[in-house]
Amino acid sequence: MTDQLLKDALDGIADRAEPVDGLADRALRTAARRRRTRTAPVRRPSPSPSPSPSGSSRGTTGRSPTSSARPGRGTGCRRTRPRNGRSPVPACATGRPKRTSGC
């Protein structure tokens, strides 16, 4: 009883579906677009210094060139979030025990 009831009801829902034209063409176009996206070359930043006004080799935010000399810079450690107005200081520069290796 339950099986037949559910089957009939599901058939009734399926009957509301309307045929769709051009499915194959759209699917082929979508597949081709996804393939192009997947195989597109990744654009990497140029290794040569960019002529940015700040002089930074990254050429992004106008950060002063000396900012890269701060402790922890470029070593892979995360800076702590500034709290109570204090400047952000990386955990590796505070003398506290390190939680993770890498600094």
Add this chain to the structure above:
Amino acid sequence: MNREARESFAAFVAARSGSLIRTAYVLAGNQHAAEELLQNALAKTAARWTRVRDNPEGYVRRAMYNEQATRWRRGRRESVVAELPEPPATGPDVDLRVTLERALLALPPRKRAVLVLRYYEDLSEREVAAIMGCSVGTVRSQAHRAIARLRELAPDLAADLAPTGSRS
């Protein structure tokens, strides 16, 4: 994809799209979502056509169920609402069936997918578990909960909707 493969893919879609859109509609619950679901599944099939052309329909159906499960996991599930959605058409002789259809459409997609696989596709619990990537026990419990939810949503049919026996 070469020309011959394109033609065979187009022929497959032309031959089976009627059946596939029906399944997609039962899974998704409305025409727009069903078209999107089927479109994505067909795009995946087209990308792997040379490998799946032996049994493309099975691949498309599995892709649709997986896509539906992914939507469910991402939280794009439909919310179960107090008011059931209005049916597009009703008639005096189909009241009970319409009530059940409305209740089915109000089910969360995963529960509905289990019922679709079990009762619309007529698959065994083992086959449903293989498609949905879960255990037979999970299929059984999902089907049981889905029918329990249907009884709540359609109290008029509670007596007719008895717990189903297992068919592994």
